[in-house]
Amino acid sequence: MRSINTEVSPKIAEVIEASIVEFTAQCYELYEVPPLGALVKTGDIYGIVSNSETTGLEPGRKPIARGKDETSEEAVYESSPQLSKLLRSHFTAVVVGYKRDDRIHQHLSPQPARIHGFVYLCPPEEVEEFSKSFTFLNILLNAYAPIPVEELIFATLKQMGHVRDDSRSFLVAAGKELAKQLSSNITRLKNILEKLK
Amino acid sequence: MSLDLTKVATQVINMIAGLKEKRAEQEKRLRYALNTINSLPIDLDDLKKKIKAGRTTWLVAEITEGLNLRYPLPPLPPDFTVIAADGSHIDVDRHQSTRCYLINTGAVALTYGSKPEATLSSTPQLYSEDKDLAITPPGGGREQMVEGTVLGVKRSVEECKALVDLASSLPPQNPALALLDGTLILWGLEAYPDFVTDALLINGMLKCLDTLKGFSKDRRLALASYISYPRSTDVLNVLRVAICPNDVPDCDKFCPPEHGRDCEGLNGVRDRDIFMNLLEDGERSALFISPSKIVKNYYNEHKVYFFYLRVGGEIARVEIPQWAAENEELLNLTHGLVFDQCQRGHGYPVALSEAHEQAVVTGADRENFRELVESTLTEEHLPIASSGKSASKRTRWV
Numbered sequence: 001m002r003s004i005n006t007e008v009s010p011k012i013a014e015v016i017e018a019s020i021v022e023f024t025a026q027c028y029e030l031y032e033v034p035p036l037g038a039l040v041k042t043g044d045i046y047g048i049v050s051n052s053e054t055t056g057l058e059p060g061r062k063p064i065a066r067g068k069d070e071t072s073e074e075a076v077y078e079s080s081p082q083l084s085k086l087l088r089s090h091f092t093a094v095v096v097g098y099k100r101d102d103r104i105h106q107h108l109s110p111q112p113a114r115i116h117g118f119v120y121l122c123p124p125e126e127v128e129e130f131s132k133s134f135t136f137l138n139i140l141l142n143a144y145a146p147i148p149v150e151e152l153i154f155a156t157l158k159q160m161g162h163v164r165d166d167s168r169s170f171l172v173a174a175g176k177e178l179a180k181q182l183s184s185n186i187t188r189l190k191n192i193l194e195k196l197k
Numbered sequence: 198m199s200l201d202l203t204k205v206a207t208q209v210i211n212m213i214a215g216l217k218e219k220r221a222e223q224e225k226r227l228r229y230a231l232n233t234i235n236s237l238p239i240d241l242d243d244l245k246k247k248i249k250a251g252r253t254t255w256l257v258a259e260i261t262e263g264l265n266l267r268y269p270l271p272p273l274p275p276d277f278t279v280i281a282a283d284g285s286h287i288d289v290d291r292h293q294s295t296r297c298y299l300i301n302t303g304a305v306a307l308t309y310g311s312k313p314e315a316t317l318s319s320t321p322q323l324y325s326e327d328k329d330l331a332i333t334p335p336g337g338g339r340e341q342m343v344e345g346t347v348l349g350v351k352r353s354v355e356e357c358k359a360l361v362d363l364a365s366s367l368p369p370q371n372p373a374l375a376l377l378d379g380t381l382i383l384w385g386l387e388a389y390p391d392f393v394t395d396a397l398l399i400n401g402m403l404k405c406l407d408t409l410k411g412f413s414k415d416r417r418l419a420l421a422s423y424i425s426y427p428r429s430t431d432v433l434n435v436l437r438v439a440i441c442p443n444d445v446p447d448c449d450k451f452c453p454p455e456h457g458r459d460c461e462g463l464n465g466v467r468d469r470d471i472f473m474n475l476l477e478d479g480e481r482s483a484l485f486i487s488p489s490k491i492v493k494n495y496y497n498e499h500k501v502y503f504f505y506l507r508v509g510g511e512i513a514r515v516e517i518p519q520w521a522a523e524n525e526e527l528l529n530l531t532h533g534l535v536f537d538q539c540q541r542g543h544g545y546p547v548a549l550s551e552a553h554e555q556a557v558v559t560g561a562d563r564e565n566f567r568e569l570v571e572s573t574l575t576e577e578h579l580p581i582a583s584s585g586k587s588a589s590k591r592t593r594w595v
Contacts (some may be wrong), residue, residue, distance in 0.1 A: 041295055058554075061554070077310070077313070078309075078313045079313075079541065080541060080547070081307055081308060081309065081313035081315040082305070082307055082315040082317060082551050083315075084315065085315050085316075086317075086551075103450065197277045
């Protein structure tokens with residue numbers, strides 16, 4: 001069994017589904033989902049947010065339109081305060097690595113995340129440390145995601161660039177790595193590089 | 198074999214044709230009822246006396262004021278809270294060796310106004326000890342098993358206890374309404390011995406109502422139960438008495454079954470039909486008092502009053518205890534908040550519907566519960582005995 005999370009930074013979500021390749025986590029606060037491409041961590045496993053959604057808590061209960069007579073969107077929630085307890089925001093993260101003996105490994109973890117494992121948004125210094133290597137790009141390129149992989153990679157690199165003083169050179173380096181990995185798929189490479197410009 | 202709908206379809210068509218034929222007659226009876234209620238004298242003392250003296254085979258509401266009075270929707274307070282509880286249960290399965298039952302109580306508190314807030318919870322409670330499975334008469338004797346109707350009553354008591362818990366933690370400044378689904382009257386107990394009524398009504402439900410009444414002294418707290426699409430005829434039966442040609446109505450004496458009755462012209466009309474024609478959206482009817490024997494014998498200060506409320510295209514029956522009915526502020530609070538809850542809940546009080554969602558035990562839940570009991574028995578190396586009938590229903594073969 002994997003070790004239990006002992007992080008001290010504020011947890012944002014909890015794992016409710018997990019496999020070797022990805023995990024899904026329910027956010028503690030409605031709509032407070034990490035951005036697409038954000039690096040998150042549960043236990044010693046790293047994941048990149050590949051999708052998020054807000055739905056009814058129970059599969060059989062669909063939200064209905066409520067705001068026809070309301071003046072603002074806030075008023076919809078104020079006049080039905082139970083909504084915040086009946087809706088949930090959750091996100092899925094593609095597993096891109098794990099930490100073992102203080103070393104980051106950018107490949108799939110031997111075991112999936114723990115159900116009910118707490119999920120944390122990685123702080124900037126950890127994002128910076130993780131993105132010193134681009135091996136994770138290969139996992140993303142081959143990931144099964146409900147969004148186009150090009151969009152996922154673009155969002156991830158943008159997020160990782162934000163934490164650096166010199167995001168330009170980071171993106172250039174990432175582009176070079178992508179050029180190596182996508183040498184046989186020029187169209188795809190072009191798509192990503194266009195977005196990174 | 199599943200239900201053969203082709204064979205049922207013809208029967209359904211015949212049923213609907215029969216209903217269609219009766220519509221004109223029903224309409225005539227409803228008009229008669231409306232004419233009667235609108236032509237009653239303002240002084241109702243004679244009618245009250247006639248009701249009191251009458252010996253009818255049906256229950257007649259006690260009247261407190263003009264039957265056709267209408268009260269407009271009162272304004273809402275700026276901040277208020279609605280609490281509600283509802284329950285669901287898994288009955289004792291006599292085909293299983295493990296005797297137990299489960300009550301799942303859903304509880305909801307919704308606060309509206311300047312600080313909107315919601316609390317939703319459910320509490321499942323398993324009962325398996327001897328004291329839970331049967332109610333024993335004092336001094337011994339034949340005990341009453343807690344299952345079927347009695348379990349349904351126990352569930353109502355648990356719902357009321359959940360309301361007490363919710364009410365005890367309410368912020369004192371907000372006016373509040375405590376809501377239950379269905380009736381406040383534990384009709385089911387009428388068929389059981391007194392010691393069952395003692396256990397479930399006097400030491401159960403009424404104790405909870407005492408506590409809620411106590412809370413209402415320090416704060417504005419009303420209590421109501423909500424009956425959607427009620428079938429009751431308590432008020433219609435007042436009209437039967439009103440048109441009865443005998444000074445003292447006595448059904449058995451003057452109108453034995455083989456004789457026609459004057460009041461037959463009102464057959465098939467329900468209170469909701471009358472009030473659907475009398476009330477505008479949001480209006481409530483006059484207050485009436487339940488004529489139920491169990492209320493008269495046991496409820497005392499919690500004597501059950503009721504009014505009808507027009508909620509869009511439906512008439513609902515709202516039952517309230519005497520202490521809430523005789524306090525105009527609480528009565529208006531109940532009227533306003535019940536209607537508001539129905540508006541927010543698209544025709545049914547949203548707090549009750551959420552409490553139900555919290556409490557509901559689905560078919561799959563029941564199966565999971567049974568499997569949990571069986572797997573735990575297996576882990577403890579205890580035998581799993583069940584009846585052949587139960588096994589044959591679960592394992593079907595050709």
